[in-house]
Amino acid sequence: MARITAGIATSHIPAVGAALDNGRAGDSYWAPVFAGYDWAREFERAERPDVVILVYNDHASAFDMKFIPTFAIGCGEAFGIADEGWGPRPVPEVEGHPDLAWHIAQSLILDEFDMTIINEMEVDHALTVPLSLMFGQAERWPVKVIPLAVNVVTYPPPSGNRCWLLGEAIARAVASFDEDLNVQVWGTGGMSHQLQGPRAGLINKPWDTAFLDRLTADPGALRHMPHIDYLREAGSEGIELVMWLIMRGALGAQAQELHRFYHVPASNTAVGHIVLRPDAA
Structure with missing residues (x-):
């Protein structure tokens, strides 16, 4: 049977992808950021997930104000790389797994989650930067x-609890798929950052650190944190952290922290990263 063996969360900062693509990963500014992912890259080489x-969240690459799905699952064979205004990132096309994706979509919808099914779309930095950091x-x-x-771009985003419950439903869907697959769930976005207004450049290291702590030690508190707390403490874009709770919910009530990394600044944001193992794995 398919099984979820790990959960990974990471920021998906576009400037990180640009630094890698333009040969600047070794610069004094960027080297500490990429070094913080050395452990995870070794972990992925050893784990070899299928x-x-x-x-992730789309940044007006696949969706815009004409069409705003709360949750959308890509069920296609492959997904191209979006041009976000300066040309597509020079990275490989993303290969899908339609059989598992359709199975998850069916399971989630019958589990009373209203999923939007997408067969053709391009993916932006929010998806490709995490892949570059890991591989x-x-x-x-x-x-x-x-x-x-x-x-998590247009109000209202889903609540943290709804995201957690979606993670639990994804875990049930994966466990019911009759193929031997090593599956990981990644949550991306965050951590604290704000890109506009009087608080542009906000970084709240104590709050970010507490969020990382609670992700393993007290995830129940994160499930019920209201949106306003994210906005107040982590900035307008800090709401992306609810996506980490989908990953966390997929791991079950108890999870073991294997690794974490935190660094400021990268561009004008905080970089956060954590690797978790479900206790049952």
Whole structure:
């Protein structure tokens, strides 16, 4: 049977992808950021996942104000790389896993989650930067990817509790898929950052650190944190952290922290990263 063996959360800062693509990963400014992912890259080489369910948010590349799904799952064979205004990132096309994706979509909908099913779309930095951080400058991504897009751009985003429950439903769906697959769930976005207004450049290290602590030690408190707390403490874009709770919910009530990394600043944001193992794995 398919099984979820790990959960990974990471920021998906576009400037990180640009630094890698433009040969600046070794610069004094960027080197500490990329060094913080050395452990995870070794972990991925050892774990060799077959499929990653990658939770991310679209930045007006596949969706815009005409069409705003709260939760959308990519069920296609492949997903191209979006042009976000300066040309597509020079990274491989993302290969999907349609059989598992359709199975998850069916299971989630019958589990009373109203999923939007997407068969054709392009994916932006929110999905490709995490892949680059974990797998480097690959000629072909070594995993199949099921994109799961969450609206955290236009109000109202889903609650943390709804995201957690979706993670639990994803875990049930994966466990009921009759193929031997090593599956990981990644939550991306965050940590504290604000890109506009009087608080542009906000970084709240104590709050970010507490969030990382609670992700393993007290996830129940995070489930019920109201949106306003994210906005007040982590900035307007800090709401992306609810996507980490989809990953966390998929691991079950108890999880073991294997690794974490935190660094400021990268561009004008905080970089956060954590690797978890479900207790049952």
